[in-house]
Structures are given as structure tokens and as C-alpha cells.
Amino acid sequence: MSTPKTMFEKVWAAHEVVPETPDTPAVIFIDLHLTHEVTSPQAFALLGKHGLKVRRPDLTFATMDHATPTRTEQVFGGAPITIDSAAKQIRQLEENCAAYGVELLGLQDARRGIVHIIGPEFGLTQPGHTIVCGDSHTSTHGAFGALAFGIGTTEVGHVFATQCLLQKKAKTFEIDVRGRLSAGVTPKDLILAIIGKVGVSGGTGHVFEYRGEAIRAMSMEQRMTVCNMSIEAGARAGMIAPDETTFAYLEGKPRAPKGAAWTAALERWKLLPTDAGAKFDRSISIDAAALEPMITYGTNPGMVVPISGHIPDRKGDPVFDAAMKYMGLNAGEPIHNAPVNVVFVGSCTNGRLSDLRATAKILAGHKVAKGVHMLIVPGSQEVKRQAEAEGLDKIFAAAGAEWRESGCSMCLGMNGDTVPKGEYAVSTSNRNFEGRQGVGARTLLASPETAAASAIRGRVTDPREFING
Amino acid sequence: MEPIKTFRSRTVVMPSTNIDTDQIIPGRFLTTTTKEGLGQQLFADWRYDASGAPKPDFILNKPEAQGCRILVAGRNIGCGSSREHAPWALCDYGFQAVVSTEIADIFRNNSLKNGLLPIVIDEATHQWLLANPGAEIEIDLEAQQVRLPNGQSASFTIESFARYCLLNGVDELGFLLSKEADIARYEARRPA
Ligand code: SF4
Numbered sequence: 001m002s003t004p005k006t007m008f009e010k011v012w013a014a015h016e017v018v019p020e021t022p023d024t025p026a027v028i029f030i031d032l033h034l035t036h037e038v039t040s041p042q043a044f045a046l047l048g049k050h051g052l053k054v055r056r057p058d059l060t061f062a063t064m065d066h067a068t069p070t071r072t073e074q075v076f077g078g079a080p081i082t083i084d085s086a087a088k089q090i091r092q093l094e095e096n097c098a099a100y101g102v103e104l105l106g107l108q109d110a111r112r113g114i115v116h117i118i119g120p121e122f123g124l125t126q127p128g129h130t131i132v133c134g135d136s137h138t139s140t141h142g143a144f145g146a147l148a149f150g151i152g153t154t155e156v157g158h159v160f161a162t163q164c165l166l167q168k169k170a171k172t173f174e175i176d177v178r179g180r181l182s183a184g185v186t187p188k189d190l191i192l193a194i195i196g197k198v199g200v201s202g203g204t205g206h207v208f209e210y211r212g213e214a215i216r217a218m219s220m221e222q223r224m225t226v227c228n229m230s231i232e233a234g235a236r237a238g239m240i241a242p243d244e245t246t247f248a249y250l251e252g253k254p255r256a257p258k259g260a261a262w263t264a265a266l267e268r269w270k271l272l273p274t275d276a277g278a279k280f281d282r283s284i285s286i287d288a289a290a291l292e293p294m295i296t297y298g299t300n301p302g303m304v305v306p307i308s309g310h311i312p313d314r315k316g317d318p319v320f321d322a323a324m325k326y327m328g329l330n331a332g333e334p335i336h337n338a339p340v341n342v343v344f345v346g347s348c349t350n351g352r353l354s355d356l357r358a359t360a361k362i363l364a365g366h367k368v369a370k371g372v373h374m375l376i377v378p379g380s381q382e383v384k385r386q387a388e389a390e391g392l393d394k395i396f397a398a399a400g401a402e403w404r405e406s407g408c409s410m411c412l413g414m415n416g417d418t419v420p421k422g423e424y425a426v427s428t429s430n431r432n433f434e435g436r437q438g439v440g441a442r443t444l445l446a447s448p449e450t451a452a453a454s455a456i457r458g459r460v461t462d463p464r465e466f467i468n469g
Numbered sequence: 470m471e472p473i474k475t476f477r478s479r480t481v482v483m484p485s486t487n488i489d490t491d492q493i494i495p496g497r498f499l500t501t502t503t504k505e506g507l508g509q510q511l512f513a514d515w516r517y518d519a520s521g522a523p524k525p526d527f528i529l530n531k532p533e534a535q536g537c538r539i540l541v542a543g544r545n546i547g548c549g550s551s552r553e554h555a556p557w558a559l560c561d562y563g564f565q566a567v568v569s570t571e572i573a574d575i576f577r578n579n580s581l582k583n584g585l586l587p588i589v590i591d592e593a594t595h596q597w598l599l600a601n602p603g604a605e606i607e608i609d610l611e612a613q614q615v616r617l618p619n620g621q622s623a624s625f626t627i628e629s630f631a632r633y634c635l636l637n638g639v640d641e642l643g644f645l646l647s648k649e650a651d652i653a654r655y656e657a658r659r660p661a
Binding site: 135136166200318 | 487489499502504514519544548556575578628629645648
């Protein structure tokens with residue numbers, strides 16, 4: 001018997017073109033390269049400079065999402081894109097993709113969306129694959145048992161030119177989630193709790209593998225929410241072993257294998273899960289049943305508390321003091337009832353259909369509080385269509401929330417969808433850094449359920465008040 | 470890329486921990502399609518007020534910071550977004566090294582590709598640097614040593630291949646391209 005291996009080690013070994021030596025990193029083959037308008041222009045320029053081609057356009061797939069408008073009249077109605085440089089970036093992606101033969105979902109494509117939402121929707125994201133994108137939340141795709149991580153633009157250029165990357169093997173980190181999440185407690189709450197526990201740099205140099213009963217019980221969309229935020233704990237990637245839930249999700253997706261290829265793929269995929277007895281470099285375990293809804297109070301995703309809890313008192317710690325000053329919140333105060341001006345539901349963390357359903361379920365029959373602006377942005381045009389087919393847009397409209405075309409939108413505010421200076425936003429996105437959602441914006445990260453409940457009350461609210469009664 | 474061996478500079482100290490790449494270069498400046506000029510927007514939200522005027526108490530706006538090529542940062546710099554615009558902005562501004570006790574993975578990788586040295590040092594040396602802003606220090610990439618003006622030195626590690634590329638001013642793409650035969654062989658045996 002060979003030594004038991006982790007899933008990460010299996011995927012790594014299957015992609016070694018040239019193994020690591022004492023003097024050189026390994027050359028790793030990339031099965032899927034996703035690209036978008038913001039981190040690709042300088043990489044295409046690198047190809048131009050060296051007279052190179054995209055080696056495997058068939059394994060390369062482009063969309064536009066970060067800088068794109070979300071107002072229907074700007075996406076479909078020919079109204080100008082307000083930010084000139086964003087418009088230029090979009091045009092440049094179109095030109096580059098045409099010149100290098102890369103398939104692109106253009107602004108008006110009915111299948112366009114956030115890069116980490118459409119990969120799975122197309123069935124491009126598959127177990128055992130290596131997947132990269134010039135975007136740190138590429139970790140999302142690890143939910144399928146892929147090794148998926150974000151890269152910089154120079155590396156985007158490397159993958160364009162060679163379909164390979166130079167990599168040093170990461171260490172492995174097991175996160176065992178025992179028990180089940182209770183009602184009103186979501187995968188977003190779980191990952192926020194994990195980040196709070198591990199710390200924002202605790203995963204540096206590691207690849208997470210999420211395991212345990214709570215993970216197995218999750219749908220693919222929920223697993224994606226968990227893997228998405230691996231990077232917020234410093235990990236390059238987060239993985240979940242593929243199982244029947246994974247296979248059922250993928251079967252029949254447009255780019256998933258078909259017929260005999262499907263059967264062969266299934267056989268390969270079933271060998272991927274970590275072998276019994278395999279060793280991880282680090283392990284932690286967390287009790288799912290003990291968790292409650294989580295919300296951040298500070299300026300990094302690790303500054304997080306249970307919604308019934310208090311902002312800790314760490315006065316004297318410069319990071320904490322700076323965060324309190326920026327957030328305009330006070331040490332020791334309860335987070336419940338903290339002020340809310342803006343509510344954002346969307347992003348690659350929580351912009352999928354199940355997130356919108358959860359939001360609608362709480363909003364139904366209620367109104368967004370006076371003075372609160374609620375923006376709901378589907379993760380893709382496909383999500384938008386499905387949500388509308390179920391009438392979710394009607395519920396949002398009746399509640400007084402705004403419903404837009406898909407894109408990254410207020411997650412990073414590049415397209416002009418920003419939180420006004422000094423205002424508090426409960427957001428389902430993944431980063432609460434200073435200025436992330438707009439200059440001076442104060443972000444509180446939470447689940448769609450918490451976001452919706454907080455929108456109704458106009459204050460930070462425990463969603464279980466709506467779910468249980 | 471220019472070869473990098475040894476250089477000396479005074480330090481700029483930014484003691485905050487977890488300086489993320491959104492602070493280094495805010496998202497609204499990412500609509501650029503080149504690498505040039507981003508130094509202007511480095512730390513924009515800390516550096517300029519709402520009218521665009523420099524905030525006098527931000528370190529980069531102080532006279533003593535001018536010409537410094539080494540940034541000493543609090544623990545864990547570079548977390549968050551993978552934007553390579555962060556090292557581009559730091560390089561364009563004139564920095565050649567970032568020193569901390571922890572540096573986030575993607576930022577570290579991106580820095581190496583742009584000739585910005587990501588230097589992880591021990592706690593004691595870090596404390597000394599934080600306590601002595603503006604100290605003139607020497608960074609020796611070949612020996613992987615930081616030398617302090619008090620005569621002490623600290624070692625750091627940059628993996629041998631990246632170090633080779635930096636010392637010789639060659640980029641990694643050339644190495645990857647030289648593996649063409651291996652890549653073609655791999656592609657031939659790879660499942661469809
Ligand atoms: S939704 Fe936010 S985190 Fe996700 S890819 Fe877009 S900008 Fe990045």
C-alpha cells in the first residue's frame with residue numbers, strides 16, 4: 001500500500017509537469033484559466049511584447065464583471081458607462097480576446113456573470129482540476145475538489161503563454177466541522193467563525209480542506225460560500241472532497257463531460273478524496289452546532305463576533321483602536337442594533353440563487369426600513385433569470401430594494417456602485433477593509449439572512465427573529 | 470528587469486498590522502490598463518484628503534520619507550486582493566523592498582515578479598526597525614541578510630529560484646518557456 005494522501009497532494013501530483021527541485025519550483029499544469037477585464041490587460045501586453053500566443057485558448061475563458069455597470073440601461077440600453085477608464089478596460093478585453101482567440105462572455109451575453117459564479121454554472125469547474133484566475137477568490141472553485149487559487153497578473157501572462165505556473169507546494173490544513181449548523185446559521189456564518197478562529201494570516205502558506213458532517217450536509221452553493229473566503233484567512237485555496245452532491249450538481253451542465261467521458265470522469269473523481277490516515281500539516285476542529293449568526297465589527301474579516309455578542313474590548317491594541325476609529329463603533333458595545341444605512345446582497349460569496357431565495361424569504365411581506373438603501377445584485381445573468389422566474393425580483397421590489405444586472409458591483413465599488421462616506425453597510429460580500437466598498441465606507445460582513453433582517457429593521461438584527469417567529 | 474544585489478536606504482515605517490492590498494492601492498484605481506504611474510495612487514486613501522491634497526501627518530508626505538526605498542510594515546502586509554497593482558504601485562513610487570514578520574502569499578509572489586523584495590524577518594529585528602524609523606539599513610540579497618546600523622544583522626530567505634532570477638535580472642517566463650517539451654509531453658498524456 002502506498003502512503004495515504006490528502007486530496008491536495010493527489011491533485012498536485014497529477015499536475016506536475018516538472019517536479020520541484022532544490023533549485024527550482026515545480027511546473028504545474030493548469031486545467032482552467034479564468035480571466036476578466038481588470039487583471040488581464042498587462043498580461044496580454046506581456047504576450048504582445050514577447051510575440052507569444054495564448055497556448056491553450058480552449059482552456060481559457062473570459063468574462064467581465066469587476067468594472068461593469070449594473071444598471072440595465074447601461075448594460076443593455078446603450079447608456080454610456082460613466083467611468084471612462086472602466087469602459088476602456090472592457091473594450092480592451094474584447095479586443096484582446098478577439099486577437100488571441102479566447103472565448104469571452106461580453107457585456108450583453110445572457111450567460112455573463114462574476115467569474116467565480118459562472119465557472120460552476122458552465123460546469124467548467126470540475127473535481128481534480130487546477131484552476132487559476134487573476135483574482136484571490138478563485139478559492140471558490142475548491143468546493144468541487146479542485147485546486148483553485150488566485151494569481152497575479154504576471155502569472156496570468158505565464159499561464160496564457162505556457163498553460164503552466166511555477167509553484168512551491170503548499171502545506172495542508174484540515175478544518176473539521178463537526179455537527180450541524182442550526183436554523184438561521186448559514187455557511188457564511190461558519191466561514192466567518194473559522195476566519196475569526198484562524199486569524200487573517202493564520203492560513204498563509206496552506207491549503208485548507210474543509211471536512212466533517214456540516215460540510216457534507218451542504219449544497220454546492222453553500223460549499224462555494226465557505227471555500228470563497230479561504231483567502232480571508234490567508235490560505236491560498238480551500239478544498240472540499242467531491243461527493244454525490246458534487247456529481248449531481250455537475251451532471252448535465254453545459255461544459256461538463258458527457259456520455260462515456262462523464263463515466264470516466266466520475267471514476268477519476270471518486271478517487272480524489274483524502275485517504276484515511278493521510279496526514280495534514282495542521283488541523284483544527286470546530287463545532288457547527290455551537291455557532292450563531294456572525295457579523296464583523298472591524299476592518300478585516302477576522303474581526304468578527306456572534307450577533308448576540310459584544311464588540312471585544314482590546315483598547316490599546318493599535319489595530320483594534322484604528323478599526324474602532326474608522327468604524328465609529330465602541331469597544332464593549334453590543335453589535336446587535338448597530339446602525340445600518342446600506343445593505344448589499346451579492347458578490348461571489350453570496351450572489352447565487354440560494355442566497356437570493358434566503359434574502360427573499362426574510363424580506364417577503366416586509367419593507368426595507370426608511371432611510372436604508374438595499375441593493376441586490378445577482379452573481380450572474382443566469383442567477384438573475386432564475387430569480388425572476390421564481391418571482392424573487394417582485395418580492396425585492398415590494399420591499400423597496402433595488403435589483404440590478406449582475407456583476408461585482410458594491411463588493412469593491414469599482415464600477416461606481418459605492419457606499420457613501422461614513423455610512424454603515426451590512427454586506428454579504430467578503431471584505432470589510434477600509435475603503436473597500438467606497439471611500440470611508442464602513443462595512444459589516446454577514447449572511448444574506450442577517451443582511452435582509454437588518455435591512456427591515458434599519459439596525460443590525462439577528463435573522464432568527466424572522467426565521468423563528 | 471534590473472539585477473538586484475545589495476542596496477542601502479533609509480526606512481519608511483508603517484507599523485499597522487494587516488495592511489491589505491486595498492489600502493496599498495484602492496480598487497477604483499484598478500481600471501488602468503498599464504502598470505505605469507500607479508505610484509501616484511499608492512496608499513491613496515491614507516495619503517490624500519477628499520480634495521486630493523496630501524495629508525501632512527501621513528508618513529509618505531513627510532520630508533524624512535522622501536527618497537526612502539525600504540518600507541517596514543507591521544505584521545502581515547499584503548493580505549486580501551491578488552491585485553498586482555499593489556507591488557506595481559510600490560515599485561513605481563520607488564520602493565525596492567517591503568520588510569515585515571509576515572507577508573501574504575499572493576502579494577509576496579507578485580512582489581518577487583516585479584523586483585520588489587518581500588523580506589520576512591524575525592520579531593526582534595522587526596521590533597528594532599519599528600522603533601527606529603528612518604534608520605539606514607542594507608539589504609544583501611545574495612547573502613540574504615539585512616544589516617542594521619547598530620552592527621547587527623538578520624537573515625531572511627527568498628527561495629533559490631526567485632533569488633537567482635532577481636540577482637541576474639531574468640524573469641521566470643523564460644524558464645517556463647524552456648520547458649516546452651515537458652509541457653507538450655504532459656498535454657499528450659493528460660485526460661481530456
Ligand atoms: S464579487 Fe467581489 S470578491 Fe468576488 S470577484 Fe468580484 S470583486 Fe472579487
